[in-house]
Amino acid sequence: MKLFPESAVVQLEFDKVKDLLAAHCQTHYAMQKAKHLRIHTRIGYIEPELQQTHEYKLLLQNGIYFPNEGALNMDNHLKLLGIAGAVLNEEQLMGVRRLAEGIKQIFHWFDAERKIAYPTLWTAIAGSHYEKTIIQLIDGVLDESGNVKDNASKALEQIRINLARKRAELRRVFDRVIAKWGRSGYVSDIEEAFLNGRRVVAVYAEYKRQVKGILLGESDTRKTSFIEPEETMELNNEVFALEHEEGRELYRILRALTAQLAEYASLLKEYHTIMGEYDFIRAKAKLAIDMAANCPMLRDKSQVAIVQAYHPLLYLYNQQPGKPTLPVTVTLDEKNRILVISGPNAGGKTVTLKTVGLLQMMLQSGLLVPVHPDSQMGIFKQLMIHIGDTQSIEFELSTYSSHLKNMKYLMENANGRTLFFIDELGSGSDPHLGGAFAEVILDELAGKHAYGIVTTHYLNLKVMANKTPGIVNGAMAFDEKRLLPLYQLIIGKPGSSYTFSIAGRIGLDAKLIAKAKDLVAEDHFSLDKLLNRAEQDVRRLEQKEKELNKLLKENERLKKEMEHILQREKHQQQIELLKHQNKVNEERISYLKDMERKLKQMVFDWRKAETREDKTALMRQMQAMLFKQKEKQVKEKVKKKFDARYIEVGGAIKPGLKVRMLQNNQVGTVRELRDKKAIVQLGVVPITVDLKNLVVVKEKEAEK
Numbered sequence: 001m002k003l004f005p006e007s008a009v010v011q012l013e014f015d016k017v018k019d020l021l022a023a024h025c026q027t028h029y030a031m032q033k034a035k036h037l038r039i040h041t042r043i044g045y046i047e048p049e050l051q052q053t054h055e056y057k058l059l060l061q062n063g064i065y066f067p068n069e070g071a072l073n074m075d076n077h078l079k080l081l082g083i084a085g086a087v088l089n090e091e092q093l094m095g096v097r098r099l100a101e102g103i104k105q106i107f108h109w110f111d112a113e114r115k116i117a118y119p120t121l122w123t124a125i126a127g128s129h130y131e132k133t134i135i136q137l138i139d140g141v142l143d144e145s146g147n148v149k150d151n152a153s154k155a156l157e158q159i160r161i162n163l164a165r166k167r168a169e170l171r172r173v174f175d176r177v178i179a180k181w182g183r184s185g186y187v188s189d190i191e192e193a194f195l196n197g198r199r200v201v202a203v204y205a206e207y208k209r210q211v212k213g214i215l216l217g218e219s220d221t222r223k224t225s226f227i228e229p230e231e232t233m234e235l236n237n238e239v240f241a242l243e244h245e246e247g248r249e250l251y252r253i254l255r256a257l258t259a260q261l262a263e264y265a266s267l268l269k270e271y272h273t274i275m276g277e278y279d280f281i282r283a284k285a286k287l288a289i290d291m292a293a294n295c296p297m298l299r300d301k302s303q304v305a306i307v308q309a310y311h312p313l314l315y316l317y318n319q320q321p322g323k324p325t326l327p328v329t330v331t332l333d334e335k336n337r338i339l340v341i342s343g344p345n346a347g348g349k350t351v352t353l354k355t356v357g358l359l360q361m362m363l364q365s366g367l368l369v370p371v372h373p374d375s376q377m378g379i380f381k382q383l384m385i386h387i388g389d390t391q392s393i394e395f396e397l398s399t400y401s402s403h404l405k406n407m408k409y410l411m412e413n414a415n416g417r418t419l420f421f422i423d424e425l426g427s428g429s430d431p432h433l434g435g436a437f438a439e440v441i442l443d444e445l446a447g448k449h450a451y452g453i454v455t456t457h458y459l460n461l462k463v464m465a466n467k468t469p470g471i472v473n474g475a476m477a478f479d480e481k482r483l484l485p486l487y488q489l490i491i492g493k494p495g496s497s498y499t500f501s502i503a504g505r506i507g508l509d510a511k512l513i514a515k516a517k518d519l520v521a522e523d524h525f526s527l528d529k530l531l532n533r534a535e536q537d538v539r540r541l542e543q544k545e546k547e548l549n550k551l552l553k554e555n556e557r558l559k560k561e562m563e564h565i566l567q568r569e570k571h572q573q574q575i576e577l578l579k580h581q582n583k584v585n586e587e588r589i590s591y592l593k594d595m596e597r598k599l600k601q602m603v604f605d606w607r608k609a610e611t612r613e614d615k616t617a618l619m620r621q622m623q624a625m626l627f628k629q630k631e632k633q634v635k636e637k638v639k640k641k642f643d644a645r646y647i648e649v650g651g652a653i654k655p656g657l658k659v660r661m662l663q664n665n666q667v668g669t670v671r672e673l674r675d676k677k678a679i680v681q682l683g684v685v686p687i688t689v690d691l692k693n694l695v696v697v698k699e700k701e702a703e704k
Contacts, residue, residue: 001039001364004384004409011387012357013313017367020290020316024283028073029276034283039364041381043300049284049366051120054295056285057368059118067105068278074099078272080258081265087255093138094146096261096268100134103271106278124277134264141257148250156249163242170235174199177229186211188224197243198236200226284367291315293368296375302417302451303378304332304356310370311355312362326487328352332451336472338442339453340465342494343476348487349455350387352476353421356453357385360419380419380451384410387423404437411444420445420452425461435460446470462494638665646697653678659694667697 009015022034040046059066074095080086088096107130115122141152150157178201181187186207193202195216203211205218205225212230219226228236261268287293291312308327315325330352332339341349359369363377371377386406410420425438435458442454442461446468454461465471473494477486599622606618642665646658653659655670659680668682673691680689 001041001361001380002382003039004382004413005406008357008383008385009361011385012354012361014358014361016313017287017358017362021283021287021367024286025279026283027276027279028075029273030280030283033276033280037365039361039383040366041364041379043298043379046364046366046379047298048120048123050295050298050363050368052124052281053284053288053366053368055118055121056281057288060282060285060289066278066282067102067109068275068282072099072272072275074272078265078269081262081268085255086258087251088258088261089254090142090146090148093142093254093257093261097135097138097142099268099271099275100131100138102275103128104130104132104135106274121281124281125274128267128270128274131264131267134261134268137257137260141253148253152253153249156246156253159242159246159249163239163246166235166239166242170199170232170239173232173235174201174229177201177231181211184210193226195226197240198228199232200228203227288368291368291370293370294373294375295368296363296371296373296377298363299376299378301378302380302419303376304330304360304419304451305376306330306356306359306369307372307375309355309359309372309375311351311358312370313358314351314355315370328355328489329491330356330453330489331491332453336470337449337451338446338465338471339474339491340442340461340471340494341453341455341474341476341489342457342462348476348489350423351487352489353387353423353453353455357383357419357421379417381417382413382415382419384414384418384420384452385422386410387421407441410450411441411448414445414448414450416449418448418450418452420450422452422454425454425456425458434458439464442471443468466494641665642667645699647700649696649698651696653691653694653696658697658699660697661689662693662695670694 003009018034018037021037022031025031025034056066058064072095077088077092077095080088080092103125106125110118110122110125141148143149148156150160178187181201181203184207186203188202188204193200198216200216201211201213203225205223208215208225208227211227213227214230214233215225215227217226218224292310292315293312296306307329309329310325310327318325328348330339341352343349359371360377360380360383362369364379369377386403407422410422414420425441438456438458439460442464445452449470456462462473465473473492475490475493477488477490602618602622606615609615609618642660646660646667648660653670653673655672657670658667659670659678660667661680666682668680668687671679671681671686673679674688676691677688678691678694679686680694
C-alpha cells in the first residue's frame with residue numbers, strides 16, 4: 001500500500017501494533033516478519049493470512065494443542081550445514097533433531113479431518129514433506145541426552161573400553177598413594193584435585209620434598225602444593241593420550257554426520273521457515289485474542305462497513321483499569337464515500353478517524369481487527385492522512401501552508417482506490433477563507449471518487465455535506481446537561497460545537513456570552529442553535545427507541561413463554577386422552593379375555609357332554625352370550641347418539657313432551673296418557689309404554 005506521508009505509520013500508531021505483535025513471537029524469523037510487516041493490496045495475499053490467523057485463534061480459544069511450541073532460532077546452525085568441512089557439535093545437532101521432530105509432529109497433527117477443518121493452516125506445510133532419514137542419522141550417533149554413543153564407531157567403542165580400564169586402574173593406584181601419604185600426615189584437607197586435566201594430590205607445602213612426584217602448582221596462600229605422584233605419571237599419560245584419541249574420533253564422527261545432514265540443508269531451512277511461519281501465525285492469533293479481534297468479510301473493492309469497531313490500543317489501555325471502550329460504526333460505500341464528522345472538541349472525532357485508518361492498515365497486513373464479524377471491509381491501494389500540526393521549520397512553511405501543500409498532494413493523487421483522513425479540514429487560516437478553500441478541496445476529492453473521513457467545525461462544510469451527492473454528515477453525540485462527550489457517532493446529521501453552551505456551563509459571565517452572540521451573524525448562530533436542538537431531539541428519540549425495543553423484546557419473550565405454556569398444556573391434554581383411550585382399551589381387552597375364557601370353557605363342556613340335550617343347552621348359552629354382547633354394543637351406540645342430541649331434564653310426563661324409552665334409548669313424542677301408560681309417537685308408529693320406563697328429555701340445540 002502506498003502511504004502519504006511516510007509518517008502515517010507512526011501517526012496512526014501502526015508501529016505500536018507491530019511492537020505488540022513482535023512481543024508474542026518466539027523465533028527470530030517471526031520477530032523480523034512482525035517488525036517489517038507489509039501492508040498488501042492484493043486479496044490473494046490478505047485473505048489466506050486472515051484465515052490462517054482466524055483458524056489458529058479458534059485452536060487457542062478451544063484449548064486445542066498445536067505442535068509448534070518448540071520453535072527454535074537455528075539460522076547460524078543451518079548456515080554451517082551449507083559450508084563444506086563444517087562440523088556441528090552435539091548441542092547443535094540436537095537442535096536439528098528437535099526441528100525435524102517438530103515438523104514430524106505437525107505432519108502427524110494434520111490428519112484427514114483437520115486438513116478439512118483448518119485448510120489454510122495446512123497450506124503453510126502442504127508444499128513440503130517429512131524426511132525421516134534426518135532423525136535416523138542423528139539417532140544413530142547421539143543418545144537422548146545429546147552425547148555420542150559408544151557404538152557410533154568401532155574405534156570409539158574400543159577407545160572408551162580402554163579408557164574405562166585405565167581410569168579404573170588409575171583410581172586404584174591413586175587411592176593407595178593418598179592412603180600412604182595420609183598415614184604419614186602429608187595430605188591436606190583437600191586430599192585430591194585436578195590440575196591441567198591431570199589428577200594430583202594436595203600436600204602440605206612443608207612436605208612437598210618428602211614425597212616422590214612432580215610439582216604442578218600451589219594454592220594462592222602457598223600453604224598447599226599440588227603434586228602428581230610418581231606412581232600415577234605413566235597411567236595419567238596413558239589416560240590423557242586415550243582422551244585425546246577419543247576427541248579426534250568424536251570430531252571425525254560429528255564431521256561425517258554433518259556432511260550427511262548437509263544433503264538435507266535446503267530441506268532443513270524450509271523446515272525452519274515453516275516453524276517460523278507457524279510461530280508468526282500464533283503471535284497474530286494471540287494478539288487478536290488480546291484485542292477481542294475478529295475476521296470481517298473481505299471485499300475486493302473500495303468499501304468500509306465496520307460494525308462495533310474499537311481502537312485496538314485504546315481497548316488494551318482501558319482494559320487495565322477496567323474502563324469500558326465505546327464502539328463506533330462507520331459505513332463508506334459508493335453512495336456515501338466521504339464522511340464529514342462535526343461536534344465539540346474532545347468528543348471523539350479524531351479517535352474515530354484514527355480507528356478506521358488503523359484498522360484498515362491492520363486488515364491489509366493480515367491481522368484480525370476488533371470489529372463485529374458481520375463487518376465488511378474492502379481493499380485500498382492508497383492511504384493518505386493529514387492529522388495534527390504539520391508546521392515545517394526546515395521548509396519555512398506555516399501550519400496552513402503545510403496544510404495546503406498536503407491537500408494539493410491529495411487532490412492530485414487521489415482516486416477511487418484511495419482512503420484519506422483529514423483532521424480539521426481548512427483550519428489554520430481565516431474561518432471564512434479557510435472554509436471556502438475547505439469546501440473546494442472536499443468537492444475535488446468527491447469528484448475523484450475517493451473514500452475518506454473529514455473532521456471539521458465549519459458550518460459551510462456541514463451544509464455542503466448535506467446537499468452534495470457522495471458526502472454524508474456525521475456528529476459526535478454530546479450531553480449538554482452534564483457537559484460531557486458521549487463518544488457516539490451519529491450518521492446522517494451534522495453536530496453542534498456547543499461553543500456557547502460549554503462557555504455557560506463552566507461559569508463564564510453571561511454578559512460576555514451575550515456579547516459574543518451579538519458578534520456572530522444571526523443566521524450562523526441560528527444554525528448552530530438548530531443543530532444543537534436537533535442533536536438533543538435525536539438523542540431523545542434514540543432513548544425512546546431503545547425503550548421501545550426493550551418493550552418489544554419483553555413482549556416477544558412473553559409471547560414465547562405463552563406459546564411454550566400452550567404447547568405444554570396441549571401436550572398434557574394429549575397425554576390424558578391417550579391414558580383414557582388406553583384405559584378403555586384395557587377394559588375392552590379384559591372383557592374379551594374373560595369372554596374368550598368362558599367360551600373356551602363352554603366348548604370344553606360341550607365336547608364332554610354325553611347327551612344331545614346337554615349339548616343343545618350349552619349351544620343356547622353360547623348364543624345368548626354372544627347376542628347379549630351384540631345387543632349391548634347396539635345399545636351403547638344408540639346411547640352415544642342420544643347423548644349427542646338430547647339431555648335428560650326429568651319431571652312429569654305430559655302430552656307434547658319428548659321422552660326417552662329406557663329399554664332402547666329411543667326418543668319419541670307423548671301423544672296422550674292412559675292411566676299408568678302413555679301413547680308415544682315413535683316415527684310414524686304409535687306405541688304404548690309404561691310411564692316408569694319413560695323420562696322427559698330436551699334437544700341440546702333447543703336448550704341453547
